[in-house]
Amino acid sequence: MLTRPLIAALLAGFLSATGFAPLDWWPVTLACLAVLLHLTWHAPSLKSALLRGWVFGVGHFTLGNNWIQHAFDYQDKMPPVLGYFAVLLLALYLAVYPAIAMGLAWRFARSVKARWNEPDIAFVLAAAAAWILGEYLRGTLFTGYPWNPMGVIWVATPIAQLAAWIGTYALSGLTLLVAGALYLATQRQYRVPVVIAAALIAFGFALHPGQPVEDMTRPHVRIVQPNIGQDGVDAPDYAPRVLNKLAEWSGQPHGVPRLVVWPEGMVNYLIEDGYPREYYRQADPRWVRGRIGGLLGPQDRAMVGGNALFFAGNEVSGVGNSVWVVDPAGMLGARYDKAHLVPYGEYLPMRTLLAPLGLARLVMGDFDFLPGPGPKTLDVPGFGKSGVAICYEIIFSGQIVDRRNRPDFLFNPSNDAWFGSWGPVQHLAQARLRAIEEGLPILRATPTGISAVIDARGRLIGTVPAGQEGAIEAPLPAPLPATLFARLGNWLALIAGLASVVLAIAFRRLAR
Template sequence: MRLPPALLVLLAGAVSALGFAPLQWWPLTLLAFALWLHCVHAAPSLKSALWRSWLFGVGHFTIGNNWIQHAFDFQDRMPPVLGYFAVVGLALYLAIYPMLAGGLAWRLGRKGEHPDAAFALVAGAAWILAEWLRAVVFTGYAWNPIGVIWLPVPGIAHLAAWIGTYALSGLTVLAAGALLLAAHRRWALPAGVAVAGVALAVSWPLLHTPDPTAPAGAPRVRVVQPNIGQDQVADPAYPATVFNRLLALSGRPGPAPRLVVWPEGTLHYFVEDGYPRYWYDADPALVRAEIASALGPRDAALVGGTAMMFDARGQATSGGNSVFAILPGGQLVGRYDKAHLVPYGEYLPMRTLLQPLGLSRLVMGDIDFAPGPGPQSITLPGFGPVGMQICYEIIFSGRIVDRAHRPRVLFNPSNDAWFGAWGPPQHLAQARMRAIEEGLPILRSTPTGISAIIDADGRLLATIPLGKAGAIELPLPPARAPTLFARAGNWIAAIVGLLLALVGVAIQRRTR
């Protein structure tokens, strides 16, 4: 029995999402994309190609983003069942971007009865454009670019250090197109793609320079995971419970300086002075002193908490999802405010319209967070500049580093306790891609997992799994020299996309 094309592409889209973590069945993603390309090429009209590509996107994003529903399980203002509608509703919007890619591939790359190399090349270029647009339009939602599926294949994944993840996604579509051409017994492109892929996978371990061994006395990093989830936030004892556990897991000073890092938003006491007195549950100086008590004379701590902003009358106007840098004497020496906030999560867009309808943001409280200025580095004595990216800020390729003050390491505190079993490993995978792109190690600290120390090649040096309390401590991994992508950013993706499109057009003209 032959399935209708609409149902076929919807199922193909769903299967294509299985290449992401936690399953990482990446060959299925390639096959599913090859099937999508087949259905697009076979579409009798542009309208049909757009419709089929949109359905493919609906299946792809519904399965890939299924973890979003879990965030609604911790709401008292909105029913958990609303989470299922949120997942599908988001997919209905995000599917516009595969629709754009499919439409461009059909209009600009389709020629003749059978797909050819020109069609595959144009499809790859169109996907780069569509994926980049998805990352920037309406503040952007860059979750799970398909280039991430290559993490289990190091040589291919490390192309991201040269061209970035979006361009790698375009080459992934090109590889799917090569599979489609192989099914039609057109062997030139499939042979070229196969040779290039094998060469990358084989040569990378031989050509890659391993990281140097950390010298004795080198700075160390300690990543803390308290394993206290969102289901316990309503407990009146929660602030003290999580604070005491964080302190206990922070360990004791050693001979080498340590950078101790805590997860996003787990510090429920204010650490800044100068707020109206009625905002404080504890003296901020005493809170800082308690944190400093876990530090040695050359240590430093980066802790995730909340900052408050007030108007001239002392009225709270907004909050900051923040990281605070604290030294052994209890000094507060820096603050980073999350810049890329989650709409409907950390602020409610169009609040005057949506709040009367019963909608609220997922993070508790009635005051919206305000965005910070963007990527910044905080210089800590003994550790140098440390870059900050809170939670899903880390997923935005090419937009995570202060270029004027390149950090030595990136700190990515997050709260993945909202996101079930699929969200945390997907988030970790994308952080690993940022490490590869930028040539920087990344520290991930989360309340319930997955916390990790990631080296500048994207390798996991140590992790704390989901649902386990603990801490991991290692010498601070070295940074690499800035990669090509770190220097040029997503201009590289634009160049790769343009080259794919030009070669595709040139092939078309030659065959005419």
């Protein structure tokens, strides 16, 4: 009998991950969260509530992060089978945060019991507040891993527009509130579910963004997707083959200024001057920059991704995952260095301990990547100001924009060729949520898909599907005025969490 709640929690957690892309079965996620609340309410002890929340999380994160295994298929230092263990080990850790949330909700429920000792709106509000806290901690502790916050299930619905007002973490709390309303309805408490359903319908009509309208008077952006993945990356012809394919799809200059953007790390040559001569064995950087500039008209610019070298004296100390602005003369403008690096992907933590055990980072190369200073706005003449979030930096709510120098758009070069079939679509969904939060369009360029132009309300203006080569050319979407989230950031999560707790206490006192 003791194992039945744990089996139910594991199955509910596993099925709850189907609410994210590519399946988008968000009603299933709401039902599974309602099951979790039921299991938490009926837990006989705090330890039991924590365990049920943790088991739910294990199921949820195992399915939701299954794409991570695919990254192990592209390196030869560790066997690919380790990828399955990596997914499970990560799930065992990430499950701590749902456990914390359910433990706090259970403790609140037992601190002041309702008059009839039944689940009530106060319990649901406490669970929502605890979930906000849990997701925020997941996104910040130990460098953070906020992949697939619960609120992203709404990204294809008008409800996602609330992220501009409350942010992602509070939107996840709202998701728990909706699931809690479903749970209360099963307990024949209909007043709260009716009120919440009516509010969601009203918000849906009020916030529906409608269909995007392209402003043809604006400069154009051209996003290139070469459909060249990690296969053959060690081949001698890889660098020139990639550069030729990028050039092929970059199009020709025409009367409208174009911003040509390429995916993360696709320029496999060093393009900066000033390094010792022995590092330029592949090609002269002036030739590489000239090749890029030669694709541009007089009013065009390019934003390209590659590697910068960092030196300690005459020795290389690390590598930067970087983006440059390039002009038609092949001159480099401002540079952004990725700040939020992927542990075990771009660098190996505790290298002196783990390297002797045979562990290695997943991205190939002899040097660890070094982090840049953080959000930075780059001037792109003729196109305005660009923020940059390289690859999974885009999933970090409230951490990708320099708020002292607000950009006009965000550039999100990525390499999702590592991520199987589930990872790229989930990554795109989270980028759309960032656009809504910040009120900024996002230009997303990946080598194998899904590349996209996303407007400031999170709508897809154009895409190149996964597994296809091609390009998108469209007018650069305009930014919206700074949203409430753009002004206050994740303080809104704190405000929403505290408000939920205050309301929970107020409802409990009324019940008494």
